[in-house]
Each structure stands twice: as C-alpha cells, then as structure tokens.
Amino acid sequence: MFNVDDLNNMHLDVLREVGNIGAGNAATALAKMIDKKIDMEVPTVKILDYSDVAGILGGEESVVAGIYFNVSGDITGNIMFLLDVKSSKMLTGMLMGREDCSKELDEMDRSALQEIGNILSGSYISSLSTLTGLNISLSIPSLCIDMAGAILSVPAIQFGYVSDKVLLIETKLREGDDLVKANFFLIPNAESYSTLLNALGVYD
Amino acid sequence: MQNIIKVGMADLKIVRFPQILTTLGLGSCVGIALYDQKEKIAGLAHIMLPDSKQIKNNTNKAKFADTAIEILLEELLKAGGSRNRIVAKIAGGAQMFSFGGNSDVMKIGYRNVIATKEILDGLKIPLIAEDTGGNHGRTIEVYTDTSMLLVKTIGYGIKEI
Numbered sequence: 001m002f003n004v005d006d007l008n009n010m011h012l013d014v015l016r017e018v019g020n021i022g023a024g025n026a027a028t029a030l031a032k033m034i035d036k037k038i039d040m041e042v043p044t045v046k047i048l049d050y051s052d053v054a055g056i057l058g059g060e061e062s063v064v065a066g067i068y069f070n071v072s073g074d075i076t077g078n079i080m081f082l083l084d085v086k087s088s089k090m091l092t093g094m095l096m097g098r099e100d101c102s103k104e105l106d107e108m109d110r111s112a113l114q115e116i117g118n119i120l121s122g123s124y125i126s127s128l129s130t131l132t133g134l135n136i137s138l139s140i141p142s143l144c145i146d147m148a149g150a151i152l153s154v155p156a157i158q159f160g161y162v163s164d165k166v167l168l169i170e171t172k173l174r175e176g177d178d179l180v181k182a183n184f185f186l187i188p189n190a191e192s193y194s195t196l197l198n199a200l201g202v203y204d
Numbered sequence: 205m206q207n208i209i210k211v212g213m214a215d216l217k218i219v220r221f222p223q224i225l226t227t228l229g230l231g232s233c234v235g236i237a238l239y240d241q242k243e244k245i246a247g248l249a250h251i252m253l254p255d256s257k258q259i260k261n262n263t264n265k266a267k268f269a270d271t272a273i274e275i276l277l278e279e280l281l282k283a284g285g286s287r288n289r290i291v292a293k294i295a296g297g298a299q300m301f302s303f304g305g306n307s308d309v310m311k312i313g314y315r316n317v318i319a320t321k322e323i324l325d326g327l328k329i330p331l332i333a334e335d336t337g338g339n340h341g342r343t344i345e346v347y348t349d350t351s352m353l354l355v356k357t358i359g360y361g362i363k364e365i
Contacts, residue, residue: 050252050267051212060229061343063358068301142301146358149213149229150341153252154300156213157232157312160252164214164264 004047004163007193012045014202015169019043021131022124023171023184029123030182033116034094036175043171053152053166057082057183060149065105067117068154070139071125074199075192078155079124079138080185081117085145087180088113094180105145114141124184132199155187162190208345211235214267216249218279225346230296232313234269234320234336235344237293238276238329239351240285246348247276253312254319269319277327292329293353293365294320295344297336313337333365 007015020043031038046056057064065088067081083091089102092109095116105113118141129136144151159166169186188196211217211227219225221244227235230250239246249272253259256268265271280290297317317336324331335342335355345354355363 050214053213066301070303139303142303144300144339146231146300147229147341147343150231150298151300153213153229153231153233157252160214160267161259162261164261164267 004159004165004167007167010202011197014197014200015045016043018128018131018196018200019045019169019171019184019186022128022186023173025123025127026120026184027173029119030116030173033119034091034175034180036094036177039174039176041172041174043169046166046168046170048166048168049164050156050160050166053156056170057148057152058084060147062148063145064148064151065113065143065145066151066154067114067121068142068144069117069121071136071188072139073136074134075136075188075195077186077188077192078158079121080151080155080187081120082151082183082185083113084181087182088145090175090180091116110143110145114143117141117143120184124186132196134195134199155185158187158189211248211250213250214252214264216247216266216272216276216279218245218247218276218283219346219348220245220283221348223348226344228343230342230344231298231300232296232316234294234296234313234316235342236269236273236276236320237344237346237353238273238280238290239293239346239348240280240289241291241349241351242289243284243286244348245280245283245285246346246351247280248344248346249273249276251316251320254315269316270323273320273323273327273329277329290329291332291351292324293333293351294331295335295342295353295355295365298338298340298342300339300341302339335363335365
C-alpha cells in the first residue's frame with residue numbers, strides 16, 4: 001500500500017517535474033488566452049499536516065475560486081485550479097474585455113471561469129499523458145467560490161482515508177503585472193502514485 | 205483575543221468560560237460541539253471522516269466522528285461535566301463540488317453528518333441544533349455560557365443556533 005512517508009527525494013523530484021511540465025503547458029494556454037505574459041514559479045511538492053493545508057492560501061477564511069476535476073483512466077484523482085477572488089475577477093474581466101474588473105462575478109463569469117479551468121487543466125493533463133504514455137481523462141469542471149479551508153477540505157479528506165498528511169503538487173502562475181495569481185494542484189489518489197512513478201521509470 | 209481557541213482540521217479541544225472555541229472554513233468536515241452549560245464548559249471536534257473502523261490508518265482519533273465524539277465526551281466528564289446535562293450542536297457537512305453521477309467521495313459531507321448523528325444517538329447525547337448540508341463553507345464559534353453556536357458563511361449570512 002502506498003504511503004506518503006515512503007516517498008524518497010527522487011520520487012519527489014519526479015513529481016515536481018510532473019507539475020512543472022503540466023503547469024508549463026497550462027501557463028502557455030493561459031498566456032494565449034489573455035494575450036499577456038505569464039510567469040511560472042518552480043513547482044513545489046508539499047507534504048502537509050491537515051492543520052497547515054488551508055494556511056497555504058492565505059488562511060482558512062480567505063475567499064477563493066476553486067475549479068475541481070475528476071481525473072480518470074490509468075491514474076485516478078483530482079486536479080484543482082485555484083484563484084483568489086481578485087484574480088478571478090481580473091481574469092474574467094480580461095476575457096470579456098471589461099475595463100472595470102471590480103464587479104461581482106455573475107453567471108456568465110462563473111461559466112467563463114469553469115471554461116478557463118477546463119482549458120488549463122486540459123493542457124496540464126494532456127502534457128502529463130504525453131509524458132507518461134498513460135491514458136488520462138478529465139471530468140467536466142465543478143466551480144465553487146468559498147472559504148479556502150472549506151474548498152481544500154475536499155482534497156484533504158481524500159488523503160484522510162490513507163494518511164495523516166496531504167501531498168500536493170503545487171504550481172503558481174502569475175501574470176506579468178501581478179494581477180492574476182493562480183495555483184494548480186495535482187492530487188492523485190493513493191493507488192495512482194505507483195502507476196505515475198512507474199510510468200516515469202522511478203518506482204519498482 | 206487569546207480567549208478564542210482555534211481547533212484545526214482533524215483536531216479537538218475543550219475549554220471553560222470565558223474561552224471560546226472556533227474552527228475556520230468547515231467544508232465537508234463536520235464541527236461537533238458538546239456543551240455543559242451549567243459548568244460553562246464545552247468541547248469542539250473538527251472531524252473529516254465518518255468511521256475509524258473502516259480505515260486502517262486510524263491513529264488520529266480526532267479525524268473520525270466515532271472516536272472524536274468518544275474522546276470529547278470523556279474529556280468533558282473529566283473537566284467536571286455531567287453526563288446527563290451534555291448536549292450537542294453540529295455544523296458543516298457541505299458538498300463543496302458536485303459532478304453528475306455523484307461518487308462516494310463527493311457525498312462525504314452527507315455521510316459525515318449521518319454518522320455523527322448516529323453516534324450521538326448511540327451515546328444518548330441530545331442533538332439540539334444543527335446547520336448542515338448545502339454547498340458552502342462555514343466558520344463556527346462555540347460559546348460555553350449560553351451554549352450558542354455561531355455559524356458564519358460567505359454569502360449565506362450569519363446564524364446563531
């Protein structure tokens with residue numbers, strides 16, 4: 001049975017690289033979409049206690065938009081694309097060609113956000129699929145705008161079945177003028193780690 | 205503000221008046237508050253999963269509804285609580301994301317609430333108020349002197365139950 005504590009440094013390096021390639025493609029897709037330069041930070045593989053999970057997004061009560069996908073096929077799990085509320089408004093504003101990006105998100109914006117998540121997660125997954133030769137598909141997006149703690153409880157609970165720690169492969173994207181900041185989390189199910197690492201040739 | 209004691213995810217704590225317990229950003233997890241108002245003591249658990257018996261890795265007792273409630277009750281009795289005065293209030297158990305053809309994982313909030321109620325019932329602890337379900341997060345505060353449970357949300361207002 002897979003255990004988060006069994007991962008060695010090489011495994012973590014490979015998972016980091018997975019985040020790098022996936023999010024790199026997503027960043028390119030985002031840059032094309034809004035016609036702006038997007039910077040990507042070096043991905044991090046975070047192994048966190050539950051109590052620290054929500055803290056990584058600026059506190060449990062900070063409002064964020066989470067777009068969540070089921071991953072199925074040779075590996076199973078989830079992808080979560082997270083934006084703070086300000087970034088969500090900027091991003092939808094840019095796409096809709098609005099000057100004023102302060103207005104509350106309406107149904108149209110929510111739908112646009114899901115579509116953005118869809119395109120970015122799609123490019124993340126397709127690069128991952130090419131890299132590993134694994135067959136991986138994505139569900140339709142599900143959007144939730146709420147407290148960071150509440151949104152992150154969803155992946156945390158998935159880990160809760162097998163571990164007292166949460167493993168997140170996180171990549172941060174930011175638009176050149178710092179107007180849009182996004183986080184990508186790849187959350188494979190426990191049994192998919194061995195498949196993923198195997199496909200990349202670093203696991204027995 | 206040191207009177208406010210924070211309970212994290214998969215965590216539980218007991219306090220005495222004038223201290224207040226809080227847990228922030230409950231999603232599919234359930235916040236379980238037990239009160240003895242006469243003694244002005246209360247406990248709060250932030251559970252993630254319904255049942256420790258279904259899971260091998262179950263060392264963290266505060267993670268599961270069944271074991272967390274047992275410990276909470278024990279601790280309250282140790283702190284001077286009276287078994288027949290202890291009552292419960294719960295909040296949380298939302299479904300944050302939904303997909304067509306809901307999987308078990310997505311229904312975990314609902315299952316957490318059902319399990320919590322069954323365990324309280326089994327232990328004959330009256331459940332006197334709840335704010336559960338829906339698809340939004342909740343921050344809760346537990347007041348020992350009035351047995352009030354304050355529920356704060358984003359866009360769904362503030363409730364006292």
